[in-house]
Amino acid sequence: xxxxxxxxxxxxxxxxxxxxxxxxxxxxxxxxxxxxxxxxxxxxxxxxxxxxxxxxxxxxxxxxxxxxxxxxxxxxxxxxxxxxxxxxxxxxxxxxxxxxxxxxxxxxxxxxxxxxxxxxxxxxxxxxxxxxxxxxxxxxxxxxxxxxxxxxxxxxxxxxxxxxxxxxxxxxxx
Amino acid sequence: xxxxxxxxxxxxxxxxxxxxxxxxxxxxxxxxxxxxxxxxxxxxxxxxxxxxxxxxxxxxxxxxxxxxxxxxxxxxxxxxxxxxxxxxxxxxxxxxxxxxxxxxxxxxxxxxxxxxxxxxxxxxxxxxxxxxxxxxxxxxxxxxxxxxxxxxxxxxxxxxxxxxxxxxxxxxxxxxxxxxxxxxxxxxxxxxxxxxxxxxxxxxxxxxxxxxxxxxxxxxxxxxxxxxxxxxxxxxxxxxxxxxxxxxxxxxxxxxxxxxxxxxxxxxxxxxxxxxxxxxxxxxxxxxxxxxxxxxxxxxxxxxxxxxxxxxxxxxxxxxxxxxxxxxxxxxxxxxxxxxxxxxxxxxxxxxxxxxxxxxxxxxxxxxxxxxxxxxxxxxxxxxxxxxxxxxxxxxxxxxxxxxxxxxxxxxxxxxxxxxxxxxxxxxxxxxxxxxxxxxxxxxxxxxxxxxxxxxxxxxxxxxxxxxxxxxxxxxxxxxxxxxxxxxxxxxxxxxxxxxxxxxxxxxxxxxxxxxxxxxxxxxxxxxxxx
Numbered sequence: 250x251x252x253x254x255x256x257x258x259x260x261x262x263x264x265x266x267x268x269x270x271x272x273x274x275x276x277x278x279x280x281x282x283x284x285x286x287x288x289x290x291x292x293x294x295x296x297x298x299x300x301x302x303x304x305x306x307x308x309x310x311x312x313x314x315x316x317x318x319x320x321x322x323x324x325x326x327x328x329x330x331x332x333x334x335x336x337x338x339x340x341x342x343x344x345x346x347x348x349x350x351x352x353x354x355x356x357x358x359x360x361x362x363x364x365x366x367x368x369x370x371x372x373x374x375x376x377x378x379x380x381x382x383x384x385x386x387x388x389x390x391x392x393x394x395x396x397x398x399x400x401x402x403x404x405x406x407x408x409x410x411x412x413x414x415x416x417x418x419x420x421x422x423x
Numbered sequence: 424x425x426x427x428x429x430x431x432x433x434x435x436x437x438x439x440x441x442x443x444x445x446x447x448x449x450x451x452x453x454x455x456x457x458x459x460x461x462x463x464x465x466x467x468x469x470x471x472x473x474x475x476x477x478x479x480x481x482x483x484x485x486x487x488x489x490x491x492x493x494x495x496x497x498x499x500x501x502x503x504x505x506x507x508x509x510x511x512x513x514x515x516x517x518x519x520x521x522x523x524x525x526x527x528x529x530x531x532x533x534x535x536x537x538x539x540x541x542x543x544x545x546x547x548x549x550x551x552x553x554x555x556x557x558x559x560x561x562x563x564x565x566x567x568x569x570x571x572x573x574x575x576x577x578x579x580x581x582x583x584x585x586x587x588x589x590x591x592x593x594x595x596x597x598x599x600x601x602x603x604x605x606x607x608x609x610x611x612x613x614x615x616x617x618x619x620x621x622x623x624x625x626x627x628x629x630x631x632x633x634x635x636x637x638x639x640x641x642x643x644x645x646x647x648x649x650x651x652x653x654x655x656x657x658x659x660x661x662x663x664x665x666x667x668x669x670x671x672x673x674x675x676x677x678x679x680x681x682x683x684x685x686x687x688x689x690x691x692x693x694x695x696x697x698x699x700x701x702x703x704x705x706x707x708x709x710x711x712x713x714x715x716x717x718x719x720x721x722x723x724x725x726x727x728x729x730x731x732x733x734x735x736x737x738x739x740x741x742x743x744x745x746x747x748x749x750x751x752x753x754x755x756x757x758x759x760x761x762x763x764x765x766x767x768x769x770x771x772x773x774x775x776x777x778x779x780x781x782x783x784x785x786x787x788x789x790x791x792x793x794x795x796x797x798x799x800x801x802x803x804x805x806x807x808x809x810x811x812x813x814x815x816x817x818x819x820x821x822x823x824x825x826x827x828x829x830x831x832x833x834x835x836x837x838x839x840x841x842x843x844x845x846x847x848x849x850x851x852x853x854x855x856x857x858x859x860x861x862x863x864x865x866x867x868x869x870x871x872x873x874x875x876x877x878x879x880x881x882x883x884x885x886x887x888x889x890x891x892x893x894x895x896x897x898x899x900x901x902x903x904x905x906x907x908x909x910x911x912x913x914x915x916x917x918x919x920x921x922x923x924x925x926x927x928x929x930x931x932x933x934x935x936x937x938x939x940x941x942x943x944x945x946x947x948x949x950x951x952x953x954x
Contacts, residue, residue, distance in 0.1 A: 264456070268449045276445040280434050286443055290772060290780055291746035297452045328746065332710070347427025358435075365435045384440040387787040416428050 267313060268297050274314055275321050277358065281348050282325050282341060292328065296321040318345070361419065368418035376411045379404060446780060454776075633668035634700045640688075641680035641800065648675045654696075672696045674710070678796045686895070687720035689713055690797045693744070712743035714793050718756065718852065718893030730775030733758060737891075739767075741791055749773040752788050755852060755934060756891065767934065768822060785809065785822075804841055805937040806919075813838070816920075817931075827923065827930035832862075834920040840869050841938060843914045847898040851936035853921070855888045860924035862886055862931060864896065869915040876917075877903045879910045882924070891934070 275296055279289040299320050307313055322341060329336050352358045372380060375397060382393045383404075390401035390408075397404070437443040633652070639661065642648045648661035650673050658674065667673070667681050674694035682688045683704065693711020697704070703723045706713055716739050717724055725734040726742040731749045733742065738756030742749050751758065752770035763778045765771055768788050771781035786807055789795065798805060811819035817826025817833035826833040855862060865880030879901035886892055901910040919936065923929050 261453075261456070265449065265453060268452050272448050272452070273445040276448070277434065280437075280443075281430060286782075287743075287745050287750045287770075287772060287780075290446060290448060291748060293448055294452050294455060295746060297448075298455050301456050344427070344430075347430070351427055351431050361431065362435050362439060365432065366439065369439075380436065381440065384436040387441060387785075387790065389790065412429055412432055415432055419428070419432070 263307065264297075264301055267300075267307060270310070271314060271317055272297070274358075275317050277352065278318055278348055279321055279325060281352070282322065282344055284325065288328065292321060292324045295324050299324070318348075360423065364419045364422040365415065367422060368415050371418065372411060372414070376407060376414075379407050380411055383408060451779060631670070633670050636667045636669055636671075636697060636699055636704060637681050637683040638666055639679060640682045641678075642675065643677035643679070643796070643800075646675040646677035646679050648673065648679050650674075667697065669698045669700065672709075678793055678800075680797065680801075683717075683720065683722070685720045685722065687715075687717035687722065687724075689715045689717070690793060692793050692796075706742075708742060708744050708749065710744060712741060712791070712793050714754075714791075714797060715740045715742070716797075718850075719895070731773045732775075733760060733773055735759075737893075741770075741788075741794055743791075745772060747774075751778070752784065752791070754788055754794065802937050802939045803847070804837060804839070805935065806835065806838070807935050808835075808933060815918075823932050823934050825930060825932040826921075827928075830922070832921050832923045832931040833933055834918060836918045837916060840915045840917050843898055843910055843912050843916060844940060845912055846941040847938060848895055848941060849898060849919075849936060849938050850893060850895045851921075852891060852893050852934035853886060854891045854932045854934075855886055855923065855929055856932065857888060857929035860884060862924055863922045864894070865920045865922065866898075866901065866910075866916045867918040867920065869917040877906075877908075877914070878920075879903050879914070880920075880922070884924070888929070 272293055276289045276293045279292050280286070284292060296317055300317060303320075305316060322338070322345065326336055326338065326341070352361065369377075369380070378397060379393060382388045382396065383390075388396070390404040393399070393404045394401045399407070438445075639648065642661070649658040650661055650665075650671055651658050652668075652671055654672065661673075672695065673679070673691070675692060678690055678692045680688055680690045684701075689704075689706065691706075691711065691713040693713075694709035695713060696707040696709065698707075699705050699722075702721075703725070705725045705727065706715075708726060708728045713726060715724060715726070715735075717735075718737055718739060720737065723734060723736050724740075725732055726740070726749065727733070728742075728744055728749045729747050731747075733740070733749065733751055735756075735758040738758050739754040740758055741752040741754055743752075744750075749772070750770060751765060751773045753765045753767050755767045757764055757766045759765065760773065760777045763781075765778060765781065768783060768785050769781055770784050770788060771778040773779075784790075786809055789798065789807075807822060808814070808819055808824045809822050811824075813836040814824055815834050815836065816828065816831050817824050824833050824835070849864065849866075851864070853862070861882065861884035863880050863882045865878055868877045868879070870876055879898075881896055881900045881902065883894060883896070886894060898910055902908065903910070916938070921931055921933060923931055
């Protein structure tokens with residue numbers, strides 16, 4: 250096994266730190282763009298691998314996050330195009346803007362998460378059951394409907410209404 | 424913005440309630456980086472001022488410096504001796520000699536910039552694959568690389584289309600300073616290397632004859648099923664009475680079902696390439712996913728994408744394209760790569776290194792569009808046996824119902840009563856433990872039109888003890904033994920039971936069971952095959 254040059258060791262260490270600092274953000278960003286968890290896993294890995302190979306230079310946290318997002322978005326678009334969908338960068342401009350404003354940093358994500366936890370405590374009864382069955386147990390509308398004696402459309406409407414309430418509650422808190 | 428917040432709330436809920444939190448991928452990423460280091464280090468060695476290259480750099484810099492001084496002197500001389508007036512030049516005004524881009528470049532500082540002083544890189548609008556990004560900075564100091572074997576390039580998804588990126592302005596070609604050649608033994612002259620002989624194409628072997636693998640038994644509306652017999656051939660529309668052959672590539676926009684002669688099926692909704700014979704089937708996923716339902720088949724199956732390969736048999740497996748890898752979900756039975764086993768209800772990412780990021784999905788494992796589409800097309804009812812509420816004999820644990828007893832081993836009330844129809848079948852994954860002379864399965868009916876409850880059953884000695892088997896029974900084989908009356912269309916099925924032949928010390932386990940209906944075109948297919 251050959252020796253690794255000192256410069257390479259430093260770069261590797263630096264990059265390892267960057268991965269630790271930004272992987273959650275990139276993964277969430279990809280989920281926000283519409284990736285499944287498996288896709289987000291893969292594209293996050295590809296994003297960092299691409300950044301490593303590009304001789305990327307760290308300037309500051311914000312610039313790094315922005316650069317990684319750009320690479321991740323590019324990878325995401327490539328994946329979507331490979332499936333035959335014609336998409337352009339501008340199709341996701343709004344999503345990108347929303348992300349930067351809402352959850353550009355891990356802290357704001359955690360802050361919103363804490364607010365959501367508080368707001369969830371106010372959701373009771375059937376509304377809470379629907380939330381739990383959908384998000385905790387991963388059931389589909391039809392399955393939830395079967396359990397609660399509702400039509401799938403009814404489940405969807407109720408869920409939409411609950412999300413709306415949660416949104417209002419979170420906005421008040423933040 | 425409301426849409427954005429809703430999307431965020433949706434993700435937060437998935438994370439906080441569903442446990443879909445960002446995984447720690449750092450190890451996998453670092454492994455991938457380390458795997459890609461070899462060739463990369465080699466490349467950077469030529470660019471970065473590593474100690475071993477310093478003497479070369481110094482010589483190169485000296486030569487460039489001398490050239491720069493020479494040019495500067497000539498420029499100074501020219502400014503003192505104005506040349507004849509150029510057309511369009513102003514009379515009497517001294518002409519200022521502007522150093523050309525070439526000269527500027529020659530005068531540019533030579534030593535390579537250390538990483539820390541590189542200008543900050545702005546995020547690019549659409550970055551290219553980094554290994555294709557060329558640095559626009561002139562690099563005259565690069566010594567010409569000695570001929571070397573091409574380092575392995577990182578794998579690239581052949582399907583992925585590269586986003587376009589504005590190319591950097593082409594830089595003027597730099598005159599490269601003469602590089603000192605690698606030191607050679609001054610006495611011993613190296614004999615000229617003989618030109619490598621062009622490789623002779625191997626003697627062309629007879630291409631293997633295509634083997635009939637199965638038949639397309641179902642193609643959804645607007646599936647636009649196409650095929651070709653080699654990667655270079657043109658895609659052609661699928662003809663209804665064609666057979667699926669080895670060496671064939673198939674593509675479809677909507678789900679398509681292929682049945683093998685032994686009843687095993689696979690379903691796909693993208694692009695696949697097939698190979699195999701009567702003992703094996705190999706499916707390469709080019710796009711989208713393939714769902715294998717190959718219980719009871721003696722064949723060896725494999726599914727692959729790039730270097731990720733999963734071999735399996737007697738299981739129910741969903742394989743989806745995930746970047747360069749495969750996402751594998753085991754829907755029933757179990758599959759393994761090396762020592763790693765993926766059991767029913769689990770999914771994991773598969774690369775050439777094996778499984779990673781295994782996750783238990785439970786019943787959610789079937790929440791895939793292709794699986795669900797096929798479930799609804801072929802299955803009337805399916806019981807995963809996760810919910811014990813309707814089980815009235817035996818016990819349910821980890822998705823398996825088990826029981827023993829003299830009268831009854833296992834019984835469950837169906838989620839809903841189902842009317843018997845033509846071509847209906849029941850299929851179950853079952854294992855008998857202990858000595859046994861087989862089992863019988865049965866359905867209890869609701870009171871129905873006759874106002875009488877009946878019990879229809881069939882006996883199966885073929886189920887041997889000690890191994891999981893998938894038993895498939897056409898319902899027309901079931902009979903009410905009391906009245907010696909065969910089951911008929913319209914009977915409402917209410918409950919399902921398994922009774923052991925050996926009443927003493929045997930027990931039975933049932934992983935799942937389902938009621939399905941063979942579409943009429945499947946029977947037509949069978950008839951054709953029989954002919």
